Amino acid sequence: MIANRAADVTDSITMAISALAMKLKKEGQDVLSFGAGEPDFDTPDVIKQAAIKAIEQGKTKYTAATGIAELKEAVCAKFLKENGVGYSPAQIVISCGAKHSIFNAIMALINPGDEVIIPAPYWVSYPDQVQLCGGKPVFIETDDRSAFKITPQQLRDAITPKTKLFILNSPSNPTGSVYSRAELAALAEVLVEKQVLVLSDEIYEKLIYAGHEHVCIAALSEEIKALTILVNGVAKAYAMTGWRIGYTAAPPAIATAMGMIQSHSTSNPTTPAQWASVAALTQPIPEVEMMRCEFESRRVLMVEGLNQIPGVRCVMPAGAFYTFPNVSGLFGKTTLSGVVIRDSAQLCELLLKEALVACVPGSGFGAEGYIRLSYATSRSDIQRGIERIHQWVSALQ
Ligand SMILES: Cc1ncc(COP(=O)(O)O)c(C=O)c1O
Numbered sequence: 001m002i003a004n005r006a007a008d009v010t011d012s013i014t015m016a017i018s019a020l021a022m023k024l025k026k027e028g029q030d031v032l033s034f035g036a037g038e039p040d041f042d043t044p045d046v047i048k049q050a051a052i053k054a055i056e057q058g059k060t061k062y063t064a065a066t067g068i069a070e071l072k073e074a075v076c077a078k079f080l081k082e083n084g085v086g087y088s089p090a091q092i093v094i095s096c097g098a099k100h101s102i103f104n105a106i107m108a109l110i111n112p113g114d115e116v117i118i119p120a121p122y123w124v125s126y127p128d129q130v131q132l133c134g135g136k137p138v139f140i141e142t143d144d145r146s147a148f149k150i151t152p153q154q155l156r157d158a159i160t161p162k163t164k165l166f167i168l169n170s171p172s173n174p175t176g177s178v179y180s181r182a183e184l185a186a187l188a189e190v191l192v193e194k195q196v197l198v199l200s201d202e203i204y205e206k207l208i209y210a211g212h213e214h215v216c217i218a219a220l221s222e223e224i225k226a227l228t229i230l231v232n233g234v235a236k237a238y239a240m241t242g243w244r245i246g247y248t249a250a251p252p253a254i255a256t257a258m259g260m261i262q263s264h265s266t267s268n269p270t271t272p273a274q275w276a277s278v279a280a281l282t283q284p285i286p287e288v289e290m291m292r293c294e295f296e297s298r299r300v301l302m303v304e305g306l307n308q309i310p311g312v313r314c315v316m317p318a319g320a321f322y323t324f325p326n327v328s329g330l331f332g333k334t335t336l337s338g339v340v341i342r343d344s345a346q347l348c349e350l351l352l353k354e355a356l357v358a359c360v361p362g363s364g365f366g367a368e369g370y371i372r373l374s375y376a377t378s379r380s381d382i383q384r385g386i387e388r389i390h391q392w393v394s395a396l397q
Pocket of ligand 1: 037096097098099100123169172173201203233234235241244245246
């Protein structure tokens with residue numbers, strides 16, 4: 001009954017953990033969750049007020065399918081000022097979240113059989129979106145010893161005559177790794193030489209910590225800009241996950257194709273949310289830096305706590321709000337309840353049932369041997385949660 005394209009999509013391993021965490025919470029258990037994929041802060045007031053004003057002024061009707069002119073102009077100004085790359089409004093498509101932007105791009109570009117290179121660990125939706133469009137995800141493995149970053153040689157080796165697109169995500173979900181300017185320039189050189197398109201998902205760009213900078217790959221040269229689909233959104237930077245506004249800048253033919261697809265699927269993203277996003281991109285929002293500073297302190301708290309746990313090794317993430325510790329040192333050990341730990345999914349299930357801490361298995365991100373913990377949660381929960389994990393691990397045989 002179900003079409004192959006839907007039947008082939010993988011069921012999210014993270015959903016099983018979330019469902020179990022929810023069940024335990026309902027039963028009254030004090031579960032601490034490190035599963036969050038969104039800031040634990042409220043949307044700044046200036047942004048909320050802009051949406052309220054839009055509603056009061058009757059800005060509640062359809063807009064152009066690809067978004068309002070004011071928001072496209074704000075996006076162009078943002079790209080020019082913050083990322084050093086110039087686009088015209090016709091190259092901008094406003095969509096229902098960055099996830100939707102990425103889906104539109106893959107729909108516009110990928111034919112059945114086309115290969116899409118995705119570094120692993122990856123954000124869960126990339127491979128499934130590629131498969132939904134009939135494409136073939138091709139993974140490049142990385143590990144914590146290389147800070148989860150690919151080399152130009154690895155990229156070169158993965159490219160075949162069928163390669164259409166490379167997906168770059170810096171800062172990364174789930175690892176928090178960030179590519180430097182020199183590293184990006186070296187990757188761009190390969191992409192330009194081989195004429196492979198790059199989708200650069202920069203949704204975590206504002207969450208970058210001391211000693212690191214965000215560099216937009218499209219700003220490196222006109223040649224790489226001509227191959228780049230630049231994806232960003234308001235969700236993570238402005239604590240606006242529920243508003244569902246993402247945006248892309250792309251070469252004109254790609255932007256036009258994405259706009260057509262959107263016009264026949266969702267039409268415009270929600271009108272008041274577009275006006276709220278105009279405020280986010282054009283008004284001073286001091287909360288952005290406040291949130292970044294808070295995440296920065298929590299990051300250190302969590303990484304230091306994790307590295308004190310025997311068998312756990314965690315690199316300091318350079319951006320986003322996730323840690324991605326290597327937990328393979330715990331595999332083969334036996335719990336007090338007599339279970340031998342096999343893999344990250346089982347470890348997360350045990351941590352939830354026995355230590356009441358919810359983490360996400362690395363296998364869901366294409367990286368067995370790791371788990372993901374979000375620090376978009378309070379410092380006291382971080383301290384208590386890491387302490388619980390530490391105690392539970394200490395009892396392993
Ligand atoms: C790497 C990455 N890209 C895109 C998205 C989607 O963002 P949005 O909420 O704007 O759809 C997320 C959300 O978790 C993400 O982690």
